[in-house]
Amino acid sequence: MSDTPTPQNTNSAIQFDELPDAPPKRKIKLSLLGKIGVVVLIFWAIVVAIGPMIAPYHEADILDEELFIVPGSDEMYPDTDFQPPSKIVLLGSDYLGRDTLSRILFGARTTIGISFIATTLAYLLGVLLGIAAAVGSKRLDMILSRLNDALLSIPSIMFALVMIAALGSTIPLLILLTGIIYATSVFRIARSLGQEVMVSDFVEAARVRGEGLWWIITREILPNIAMPLATDFGLRFVWVILFISALSFLGLGVQPPMSDWGSMVKENLPGLIYGSVAPIMPALAIATLTISVNMIVDDISAHTGGKLAKRMIA
Amino acid sequence: MSILLEVDHLKISARKDDDNLTPIVKGVSFNVARGEVIALIGESGSGKTTIALAALGYTKPGLEFTGGQVRLEGEDVITMASDQLRALRGQRVAYLAQSAAATFNPALTIGEQVTESCVLHGILNQEQANERAEFLYRALELPDPDRLGKRYPHQVSGGQLQRLMAATALCGKPDLLVLDEPTTALDVTTQIEVLKAFKSVIKQEGSAAIYVTHDLSVVAQIADHIVVLYAGEVQEHGSAEQVVSHPGHDYTRRLMHAVRPPPGAGQGEETSSEHHREAPALEVKDIVAGYGKTQNGIPSITVLRDVNVSIERGHTVGVIGESGCGKSTLARVMAGLLPAAQGKVLLDGETLKPALQRRSRGELQKVQFVFQMADTALNPRQRIDHILGRPLEFYLGLKGKEKRRRIGELLQMVELPQEFAGRYPEELSGGQKQRVNLARALAASPEVLLCDEVISALDSIVGANVIELLKRLRKQTGVSFVFISHDLSTVASFADEIVVLYAGRVVEKGATDAVLSPPYHPYTRLLISSVPELRVGWLEETMQTQEAQAGIDRVVTLTDTGCPFFDRCPLAIKDTCDRETAPARQLGAGHTIECHRSEAEFVH
Numbered sequence: 001m002s003d004t005p006t007p008q009n010t011n012s013a014i015q016f017d018e019l020p021d022a023p024p025k026r027k028i029k030l031s032l033l034g035k036i037g038v039v040v041l042i043f044w045a046i047v048v049a050i051g052p053m054i055a056p057y058h059e060a061d062i063l064d065e066e067l068f069i070v071p072g073s074d075e076m077y078p079d080t081d082f083q084p085p086s087k088i089v090l091l092g093s094d095y096l097g098r099d100t101l102s103r104i105l106f107g108a109r110t111t112i113g114i115s116f117i118a119t120t121l122a123y124l125l126g127v128l129l130g131i132a133a134a135v136g137s138k139r140l141d142m143i144l145s146r147l148n149d150a151l152l153s154i155p156s157i158m159f160a161l162v163m164i165a166a167l168g169s170t171i172p173l174l175i176l177l178t179g180i181i182y183a184t185s186v187f188r189i190a191r192s193l194g195q196e197v198m199v200s201d202f203v204e205a206a207r208v209r210g211e212g213l214w215w216i217i218t219r220e221i222l223p224n225i226a227m228p229l230a231t232d233f234g235l236r237f238v239w240v241i242l243f244i245s246a247l248s249f250l251g252l253g254v255q256p257p258m259s260d261w262g263s264m265v266k267e268n269l270p271g272l273i274y275g276s277v278a279p280i281m282p283a284l285a286i287a288t289l290t291i292s293v294n295m296i297v298d299d300i301s302a303h304t305g306g307k308l309a310k311r312m313i314a
Numbered sequence: 315m316s317i318l319l320e321v322d323h324l325k326i327s328a329r330k331d332d333d334n335l336t337p338i339v340k341g342v343s344f345n346v347a348r349g350e351v352i353a354l355i356g357e358s359g360s361g362k363t364t365i366a367l368a369a370l371g372y373t374k375p376g377l378e379f380t381g382g383q384v385r386l387e388g389e390d391v392i393t394m395a396s397d398q399l400r401a402l403r404g405q406r407v408a409y410l411a412q413s414a415a416a417t418f419n420p421a422l423t424i425g426e427q428v429t430e431s432c433v434l435h436g437i438l439n440q441e442q443a444n445e446r447a448e449f450l451y452r453a454l455e456l457p458d459p460d461r462l463g464k465r466y467p468h469q470v471s472g473g474q475l476q477r478l479m480a481a482t483a484l485c486g487k488p489d490l491l492v493l494d495e496p497t498t499a500l501d502v503t504t505q506i507e508v509l510k511a512f513k514s515v516i517k518q519e520g521s522a523a524i525y526v527t528h529d530l531s532v533v534a535q536i537a538d539h540i541v542v543l544y545a546g547e548v549q550e551h552g553s554a555e556q557v558v559s560h561p562g563h564d565y566t567r568r569l570m571h572a573v574r575p576p577p578g579a580g581q582g583e584e585t586s587s588e589h590h591r592e593a594p595a596l597e598v599k600d601i602v603a604g605y606g607k608t609q610n611g612i613p614s615i616t617v618l619r620d621v622n623v624s625i626e627r628g629h630t631v632g633v634i635g636e637s638g639c640g641k642s643t644l645a646r647v648m649a650g651l652l653p654a655a656q657g658k659v660l661l662d663g664e665t666l667k668p669a670l671q672r673r674s675r676g677e678l679q680k681v682q683f684v685f686q687m688a689d690t691a692l693n694p695r696q697r698i699d700h701i702l703g704r705p706l707e708f709y710l711g712l713k714g715k716e717k718r719r720r721i722g723e724l725l726q727m728v729e730l731p732q733e734f735a736g737r738y739p740e741e742l743s744g745g746q747k748q749r750v751n752l753a754r755a756l757a758a759s760p761e762v763l764l765c766d767e768v769i770s771a772l773d774s775i776v777g778a779n780v781i782e783l784l785k786r787l788r789k790q791t792g793v794s795f796v797f798i799s800h801d802l803s804t805v806a807s808f809a810d811e812i813v814v815l816y817a818g819r820v821v822e823k824g825a826t827d828a829v830l831s832p833p834y835h836p837y838t839r840l841l842i843s844s845v846p847e848l849r850v851g852w853l854e855e856t857m858q859t860q861e862a863q864a865g866i867d868r869v870v871t872l873t874d875t876g877c878p879f880f881d882r883c884p885l886a887i888k889d890t891c892d893r894e895t896a897p898a899r900q901l902g903a904g905h906t907i908e909c910h911r912s913e914a915e916f917v918h
Contacts, residue, residue: 209704209758210708
């Protein structure tokens with residue numbers, strides 16, 4: 001606290017090799033919640049990698065009635081839909097009598113894959129243009145911001161609907177559309193964060209030094225807005241999952257019989273009446289994934305200054 | 315006098331991440347009697363604010379009470395339940411924060427905000443509260459008290475806002491006022507006005523006050539008793555008279571030493587003339603600069619008008635003036651951050667491009683800018699070695715071992731330990747950050763350093779250390795300094811020449827001794843007489859002088875015609891000063907005063 005500098009060895013022969021060569025990197029120590037988040041995330045990453053291989057059935061398989069015949073019972077044609085969890089179907093069956101577990105394992109790849117790529121795309125576009133608007137000329141900012149506003153003003157589902165109706169539903173188009181739609185909000189965040197940092201004294205100091213724009217963007221601005229953006233990435237990822245699920249529900253997203261978690265929740269909703277777990281399980285999958293992402297992000301931001309939380313509230 | 319507040323062996327600790335308690339306040343005891351002003355004084359980190367907040371039963375997040383009692387009329391506020399505390403705060407104990415500008419809501423009128431808390435607490439109804447507020451505006455000598463309540467915070471000056479804060483606090487007739495550095499951020503002239511208002515209103519209301527500050531000369535004006543704190547312990551406790559004139563403790567003497575003597579001639583250190591060459595290191599000629607759209611070479615808001623300043627090699631030029639006088643604008647023009655609308659900036663006799671984008675790297679290297687707030691001037695995501703290494707790489711092309719060696723030298727130059735190289739700015743204290751800030755500017759091996767209020771944000775002891783450092787660096791390196799400050803005493807002890815700016819014009823300039831000895835420009839005289847002196851009773855004496863009566867409690871206004879100081883000047887000549895630009899009078903070598911009055915008429 002007090003400023004009295006620690007009296008160092010003032011004899012003239014100071015060894016400048018004392019300067020620590022590789023200053024210790026700051027380690028981010030995760031709290032318990034953060035560690036749980038990491039474990040859950042690793043779990044889902046493994047599922048994405050090997051899910052289809054370990055799935056007991058194929059995602060499109062409608063299970064045979066014979067599987068459900070209870071020995072000793074005279075019921076020859078038992079129901080296969082909305083079956084409770086059992087040895088045959090570990091997480092029960094869905095409204096068409098397909099294995100929920102297998103569909104979750106297959107769907108992980110579609111859901112996480114599409115959402116992740118789409119969110120990343122949204123970030124690449126949004127951050128690039130947002131920072132350009134923040135540091136560029138007033139005119140560039142004006143053009144980019146008004147274009148962004150125009151895009152924002154179109155309801156996203158309507159926009160997607162029109163585009164998919166015109167071009168047909170394919171997964172690359174789905175990713176591209178979602179990326180563009182979500183880039184608009186990322187743009188706004190990146191621009192306002194960038195503007196805030198742009199007027200700070202240390203950026204001004206870099207400008208007085210004569211640094212170029214690229215250096216200022218990559219060394220002065222980006223490191224200072226990376227954490228809020230990362231937190232937002234976690235949230236945005238969740239929204240993208242829901243958006244793609246909504247599209248799937250309308251029949252415009254992932255096409256059956258491919259499974260994705262969002263459409264699994266929606267198509268199995270009637271099962272709730274029969275006490276089926278079919279809509280619960282994919283919902284749980286979405287919840288665990290998104291919450292774990294957010295727990296990790298929160299934890300990291302809490303350990304890097306903790307100022308982020310304040311800024312997000314303000 | 316009856317005892318109002320008893321602080322009894324108060325202990326407060328900080329809880330760290332690893333759950334260990336670090337004591338911040340280590341058993342402090344003192345009493346506050348009714349109608350008495352107690353000053354808590356110490357440098358930053360001494361726990362003075364923490365103790366003052368304890369009177370409200372409050373600790374900052376991360377701190378907790380670990381022992382002792384704080385009794386308000388016999389009741390311990392530390393153990394109070396939250397609804398009791400709510401009744402206590404704002405009603406019986408009121409808190410006045412450092413920055414009034416940040417405390418007022420710009421969207422509500424002043425009257426609403428002043429009366430809000432006492433109406434909310436049900437002490438007064440709205441009508442009574444309005445009356446009470448108006449009474450307080452008068453007591454605090456605020457202008458236009460009848461209509462002040464209807465105005466908005468941005469329509470009054472900073473000093474007035476600070477007094478309005480006092481009105482807010484006093485509206486509910488609290489028993490105890492807690493004032494946390496209420497004048498630290500203000501200009502000297504404003505500070506006097508606020509101090510005087512505080513003092514009279516506290517006396518009038520008969521409420522007790524705890525006054526937190528690091529400035530001993532301010533304390534001498536307002537306090538009855540002084541408690542000197544260091545590292546959470548009471549070092550000395552006594553009446554103001556006694557502590558100021560017969561300090562008993564070493565630390566108090568150190569604090570007094572850090573108080574700079576009142577500005578006067580003969581304090582500047584003569585710099586050696588061995589660095590002298592023909593052309594000045596940096597010179598600005600006939601600068602007109604400002605903000606907004608520029609038409610015909612006149613910006614829509616013109617801040618600087620016809621400013622001429624030259625900085626000799628190895629010399630230090632101090633630039634002084636109140637806030638709003640254009641000091642920082644001048645530095646920004648020199649650095650190229652704000653291209654001037656008219657006029658020239660010369661480096662070594664060569665004209666520089668106005669905008670820094672057009673200046674060459676070599677030119678940029680020679681003029682380095684040291685920013686005011688070290689907190690914001692250092693990128694929080696860069697380690698100190700990166701911050702210092704970048705200019706070395708950028709300007710001098712140093713790499714690897716050579717660079718690391720130079721970083722080590724720079725750290726040693728600013729008296730920081732070598733291991734700081736691996737730290738991040740947030741791990742450093744305010745004074746340490748300011749040293750890094752300086753080291754970064756020095757890394758470029760500049761010829762001119764532009765220091766913009768570099769010690770204003772630091773407390774007096776830390777600030778005095780930084781000044782010592784600057785003096786040493788000046789001797790070592792022969793760098794020229796432009797030293798901008800609103801603190802005349804600091805400038806007086808450091809600069810060879812002084813430029814007094816008022817509303818964007820140079821009203822007086824010359825060698826330090828010449829500027830700080832008669833004849834004075836009326837504005838210089840006002841500034842000099844406003845610096846608090848370390849003795850009891852100074853405030854009352856000063857308020858009697860005609861400069862103070864004419865010049866205090868006014869804002870700096872930019873004018874197109876005449877002398878801008880006209881409306882605050884005790885010597886103003888009607889119909890001349892407000893219409894015609896003041897002539898520059900030469901008084902001795904290099905000493906000029908811009909005034910309509912002749913040398914004989916200046917106050918001596």
